[in-house]
Amino acid sequence: MQLVPYKIVNKDGKPYSQVETKDGETTAFSPEEISAIVLTKMKATAEAFLGKIITDACEDLNQRILEYLIKLIKNKYRKDISKDSRALAKLRIEAERVKRAFSSQQQVVVELFDDLSEPLTFEELNDLLTGLVKKAMTTDARLEKHQIDDILLVGESINIPKVQHLRDYFNGKVEPKKSVNLDEAVAIGVAVAGDLLIGAL
Structure with missing residues (x-):
């Protein structure tokens, strides 16, 4: 204070x-x-x-995994749970668990519904991550690969090996930075946000 x-x-x-x-x-x-x-x-x-x-x-990995699982359930089991709030709530929790599990595992078994489960591999996760990066870069920021100078990794997802290997998407020309202290990044973000708030009042 x-x-x-x-x-x-x-x-x-x-x-x-x-x-x-x-x-x-x-x-x-x-x-x-x-x-x-x-x-x-x-x-x-x-x-x-x-x-x-x-x-x-916000390009959210949990949401991306959730959408993937909903599509998987619909295509493979012919069951549409997109309007089932209880099933979606359960699957959202599962998506968070899956993301964390990929920090140390090559393959994760996903609990879908009615005791049914499916394996999710790194390769499938890589497709989800690439889709997120591509959307953030080309659709939202309107940038091309050659216009990207640095990649800063923050948050829980940096522990996922495939996230750290984003250099492959950029053909090895951009090396993701992991040396930034997460607490420091958050503190700087709060400082910037506070400056914006003062200017808005």
Whole structure:
């Protein structure tokens, strides 16, 4: 609390950030509200740069695995669970488990439904990862391979060997960086987000 330029106040038993807005009023924001403001600002900045409305703001590996499993179930077992909230919730948990398991295993058995299971291999995961990278680069950022100078790996997925081997997708010309301290990366991100928030108030 001594290090931040705003007050932390107690509101309904939760910490709120109390700041003075541009019109001179004092307002207290919850962490959720600040997060929403930052995301809104980032969305507007990205839309201004791309010149189009953005509906998806995050290329998520869990979601990619989930979509793959839904398609697998539909094609192989002729069962559509895309509208089954309970089945989707269970499969979402399974997708997270699968992602973590790939950090140390070459093949993971995925529990689908009704005690049915399927193996998921590194090769299949590689296709999912390549699809994510390609979408982020060409569709969202509108960049080509030769325009990429660096790849920074952060988050849990960096422990998956196939993620670390993204150099293969770039024909060995770009080496993913793993030396960045994750806590430091998060701290810098928060600092940038705070600067955007101050500018938005």
